[in-house]
Amino acid sequence: MFTADWENGTVLPTLHPGASLLVVKEGLQTRLVGQGSLSGNTAAITFANILGNIVGAKVHSILSVLVPDMLRFASPAALMTSPQHGDQLSTLAQLLRDTELWELFSDAAAIAGHTLFAPTNEAFAEVATLGLDVDLASNLQYHSLEGMYTIYALPAYVPVVVGNATQYKMFY
Incomplete structure (x- = not known):
C-alpha cells in the first residue's frame, strides 16, 4: 500500500496489540499520529516506498521514533500507576519523588534524547540484601545515557551522563 492510497483518518494497526497509527494528511504531507499505547507520538513521512517491493514489504522513512507510553518519562505518580509496570x-x-532527581528526569528539554534504564523494585531490594552502602539517588545518574537507544542498537560501551562508571559489555 502506497502512502498515496491512505486516506486522511485511516487507522493503521501495528504489530503491537493496543497500538495503532492514524493517518493525517495535510496537503502533500502525510503524518502518522499514535493511538493507544503510542498516543502522543507524531511522525512525518519523509520518503515513501524508499525500497520499493522488497520481499513484499514497503519501507517508509519517518522523522521521529515512535515510543510507547510506558517508555516515556512521566510523573512519579504515573510511574506508580502504570498499568503495565507500575507495580x-x-x-x-x-525515590524520584523524594529527591531532586525528578527535576532532571521530568524536564522534557533536559532529558530529551536520553535513555533511562529503570531499576525494578526487585533490583532495589537486591541492593539492600547485599548490604551495599549506595547512595541510590546519585546512583540513578548512572542509569541515564546520552542518546536514545533501542536495546538492539546499543553499542558495546556507552558513556553515562555523569560520573566515571565502570563500563561493561552488554549482551542481548
Missing part, C-alpha cells in the same frame, strides 16, 4: 517501578518512582 514493578514504585520504588523508583518514590
Whole structure:
C-alpha cells in the first residue's frame, strides 16, 4: 500500500496489540499520529516506498521514533500507576519523588534524547540484601545515557551522563 492510497483518518494497526497509527494528511504531507499505547507520538513521512517491493514489504522513512507510553518519562505518580509496570517501578518512582532527581528526569528539554534504564523494585531490594552502602539517588545518574537507544542498537560501551562508571559489555 502506497502512502498515496491512505486516506486522511485511516487507522493503521501495528504489530503491537493496543497500538495503532492514524493517518493525517495535510496537503502533500502525510503524518502518522499514535493511538493507544503510542498516543502522543507524531511522525512525518519523509520518503515513501524508499525500497520499493522488497520481499513484499514497503519501507517508509519517518522523522521521529515512535515510543510507547510506558517508555516515556512521566510523573512519579504515573510511574506508580502504570498499568503495565507500575507495580514493578514504585520504588523508583518514590525515590524520584523524594529527591531532586525528578527535576532532571521530568524536564522534557533536559532529558530529551536520553535513555533511562529503570531499576525494578526487585533490583532495589537486591541492593539492600547485599548490604551495599549506595547512595541510590546519585546512583540513578548512572542509569541515564546520552542518546536514545533501542536495546538492539546499543553499542558495546556507552558513556553515562555523569560520573566515571565502570563500563561493561552488554549482551542481548
